[in-house]
Amino acid sequence: MFDCGVHPAHSGMSCLPYFDHINPQEVDLLLVTHFHLDHSGAVPLGYFVSRTEFKGKVFMTHPTRPICKMLWQDYARVSKIAAEDQIFSSEDIGKTVEQIELLDYHEERQFRGIKFSCFRAGHVLGAAMFMINIGGIRVLYTGDYSREEDRHLPQAEIPNVRIHVLIVESTYGVMNHEPREQREQRFTNSVHQIVRQGGKCLLPVFALGRAQEILLILEDYWERNSDLHEIPIFYNSPMATKCLRIFETYTNMCSLSVQEQANRCNNPWILKYIQNMPDRSS
Known part of the structure; x- marks a missing residue:
């Protein structure tokens, strides 16, 4: 089976x-x-x-x-x-x-x-x-x-x-998607425009897979745009947080760019510009 x-x-x-x-x-x-x-x-x-x-x-x-x-x-x-x-x-x-x-x-x-x-x-x-x-x-x-x-x-x-x-799985077998670089640029440009105007972006994302992809995209974009460094990014998903520990454990099964960063003794899942949502219950 x-x-x-x-x-x-x-x-x-x-x-x-x-x-x-x-x-x-x-x-x-x-x-x-x-x-x-x-x-x-x-x-x-x-x-x-x-x-x-x-x-x-x-x-x-x-x-x-x-x-x-x-x-x-x-x-x-x-x-x-x-x-x-x-x-x-x-x-x-x-x-x-x-x-x-x-x-x-x-x-x-x-x-x-x-x-x-x-x-x-x-x-x-x-x-x-x-x-x-x-x-x-x-x-x-x-x-x-x-x-x-x-x-x-x-x-x-x-x-x-x-x-x-x-x-073979073929859910998207009849669809054409624009190149990843174009999708990322369209996404980050939209985010940048919103926050530059004083707005806030709320991104509902699957906690596993999609969340990690979005985190890496935003982390890289924030790093390359100094005008965004003071604008915080929060993510609110206990499951995504737990799964980051699993991603750390199996970094050798991730992309080459993630592995290369790990080989430079940098944990790619310790994010500089992204943090957990603050606990407001206390």
């Missing part, structure tokens, strides 16, 4: 995959490409005989597991549904995290005659494309991927082997 997510527009049992259309007992491996809930949100359910008969193993990359744990806990906490409709509890999450096995990019494993390995997918920290080899037939499942290098992540790899079957 590749990925095991929940439907983001539904809640309770209606958000789950159609487990009744498969026999979970026949699934040997569950390979999770990344931490987004539409790819990982139903994983805690799959371990318990009372709910499914899955007896296989679950694999994901090293950064994916701790971020999954945070997202699952947050999902269980904010789901405003009756207790009987909760798809998993905090206890389920704890047991699940203990049983997840980890692997590195390009590391080959074997289980019940299935050879599998993973490649960098871009998209978010730790995202992986999985290649499985069964009887000499190689299948590549991309999950969500990006061939564009971001500020904080490298682009997806192209495996240097022949693929017999390709299962």
Whole structure:
């Protein structure tokens, strides 16, 4: 099984995959490409005989597991549904995290005659494309991927082997996006114009991935524009703050520019012009 997510527009049992259309007992491996809930949100359910008969193993990359744990806990906490409709509890999450096995990019494993390995997918920290080899037939499942290098992540790899079957994510497969440099310039020009006129920018951003990208863009732009140095930037996301610690741990999986800054003994995630929102409760 590749990925095991929940439907983001539904809640309770209606958000789950159609487990009744498969026999979970026949699934040997569950390979999770990344931490987004539409790819990982139903994983805690799959371990318990009372709910499914899955007896296989679950694999994901090293950064994916701790971020999954945070997202699952947050999902269980904010789901405003009756207790009987909760798809998993905090206890389920704890047991699940203990049983997840980890692997590195390009590391080959074997289980019940299935050879599998993973490649960098871009998209978010730790995202992986999985290649499985069964009887000499190689299948590549991309999950969500990006061939564009971001500020904080490298682009997806192209495996240097022949693929017999390709299962590819194609959400934006029919869209053309303007180059990243143009998007960044349009964004920073808008921010600069607003703050120069005495205004305030409020930026609602996904806490994982997008937030880190925006932080690096703003940090770099502030550094290059001295007239902005006295204008503070605050971000208000406890989850994003926690995830910065994970990004620090796995800087070697980030973009080359982030790695180069780390090699110069500068922590790229200690930001000079950006700080947490002040605590006004005291």
